[in-house]
Amino acid sequence: MTVSEPVSETPWLQNEDQKPLIQIKGVTKKYGEVTAVDNVDLDIYRGELFCLLGGxxxxxxxxLRMLAGFEDLNSGTITIDGVDMANVPAYERPTxxxxxxxxxxxxxxxxxxxxxxxxxxxxxKLDxxxxxxxxLKLVELEDFKKRKPKQLSGGQRQRVALARALVKRPKLLLLDEPLAALDKKLRKQTQFELANIQEKVGVTFVVVTHDQEEAMTLSTRMAVMDAGRFKQIGTPTEIYEFPESRFVADFIGSANIFEGRVVEDGADHVRVETGICDVFIDHGHSVQVGAKIWVALRPEKIRLEKSDNPVSGQNQAAGVIDDIGYLGETSIYKVRLxxxxxxxxxAPNQARPMNRTHRITWEDRVNISWDPSSAMLLNS
Structure with missing residues (x-):
């Protein structure tokens, strides 16, 4: 397998001379009265590991099947490496x-x-x-070449399938839930292996997955889909830290979402009045004073402190521990405000609890607070 020349890590940010490998324009697919894909546009660049994520x-x-040529389009165009795929059958596509x-x-x-x-x-034959x-050397299966699939583990079978797909040197490799059959621990390990192999060979990957963690780990960029449309396209960091809607904020990871009203809109800050507390955000947004808005906070961005003295004020509130989920490396606290x-x-469990009297537990009174940069504003 010939290793490709290195490509830009952010080709979608380059100048106009950087042409997408895949161009999807106005693509729609219907099955009777059901619209499966609804007028979507998407550019994917050479060397990307791009994830299509959704329920x-x-x-x-x-x-994905339309890219492969297994499904026809009702409208729109798909271009791969400058060639319109409209009349190109699946077996002749560079995929x-x-x-x-x-x-x-x-x-x-x-x-x-x-x-x-x-x-x-x-x-x-020599080739x-x-x-x-x-x-086989690339996927570390040289020593297993004489074995049959039943003699391999799930992870090894996955690498055989990957090797078989890559050995033909396609311009584009399409992967449909490639890690779904693996157990959780092996899936996590294989995510990094898959990303490393993709980086070495330089082939453009488009991966379909419903697993948010998998998409975040694998992708250079991802598109979050719902009801046949893209809700947001961006890097994992952009989508997690700067979601554009309540759907994306809630679908990617976990978020506390609550309603508020903008009471102050400065060039470098926003203040939102909510039923919980005043929320101060130390960066500007395109919002109007008086507008209804939603605020989202990631659970890991919130500080938790056991206290019998309830606080109130900017970016802080008091509550009671309603429930606790112990997950080993972290604990999830349900705080009733x-x-x-x-x-x-x-909160991470950074040390083993040697003294139970200092642990936060059920029915404890607590205060929560967060930094001005932690809250996210959502218009829809």
């Missing part, structure tokens, strides 16, 4: 697809599975041997 039925797999089930041939060895596509394309050896709203607050 079941949002349209992400349908869009390959890795399915959720891996679809390995059970009667073939690892090397035979990987070589199969090259043999179908009548690639010379096949060299390319299979190279890709004085207005009745439940706030999630997460």
């Amino acid at each position: 079941s039925g949002c349209g992400k797999s349908t869009l 390959n697809m890795m399915f959720q089930s891996y679809a390995l041939f059970p009667h073939m060895t690892v090397e035979k599975n990987v070589a199969f596509g090259l043999e179908q394309d009548n690639v010379p 096949i041997a060299d390319r299979v050896h190279e890709i 004085e207005n009745g709203q439940i706030f999630d607050v997460s």
Whole structure:
């Protein structure tokens, strides 16, 4: 497998000479009266690992299948490397697809599975041997080449499927829930392996997943989908730290979302009046005084302090511990505020609790607070 030349880490931010590898314009797909993909536009650049993220039925797999040529478009265009795919059948597209089930041939060895596509394309035998050896070395399966799929672990079978897809050297690799069949611990490990392999070979990956953590770990950028449309497109950091809607803030990770009214709008700050407290944000937003707005706070951005002296004021409130979820590395505290709203607050368990009297537990009175930079404003 030839390792590609390094590409820009942020090709979507380059000048106009940087052309997208994939251009999706006005694409719509309907099944009878049901609109699966609704007039979407998307540019994906060479060398990206791009994730389509969303819940079941949002349209992400349908869009992937249209890229592969397995589904026709009702309207719009898909261009890959400057070529309109409208009349290009799936088997002639510069793409390959890795399915959720891996679809390995059970009667073939690892090397035979990987070589199969090259043999179908009548690639010379010496070239096949060299390319299979190279890709098996890349995915660290050289010592397993004579084994059959049933003799491999789930993670190893996943790497065989990846090797088989990459050995044909596609311009674009499409992956449909590639890690869904793995257990949680192996899935986490394989996420990093997959990203490292993609970086080495330089092939553009488009990954469909419903797993937010997987998308955040893998992707250079992602598109959050709902009801056939993109709700937001951006890097994992942009989408997590600067969501553009309540849907995105709630779908990616966890967020406490509450309503407020803008009472002060400065060039470098915003103040919002809410039923919990006055929220002061130390950076500007495009909002108008008097406008209804939503405020979102991530649980890990909130400080929690055990106290019998309730506080009130800017960016702070008092409450009672309603419930606790112990997750090992972190704990989730359900704090019932004085207005009745439940706030999630997460805290790392950095030390083993040697003295139970100082632990925060059920029914304890607590104060919460957060920094002026932590709150996020959402218009919709």
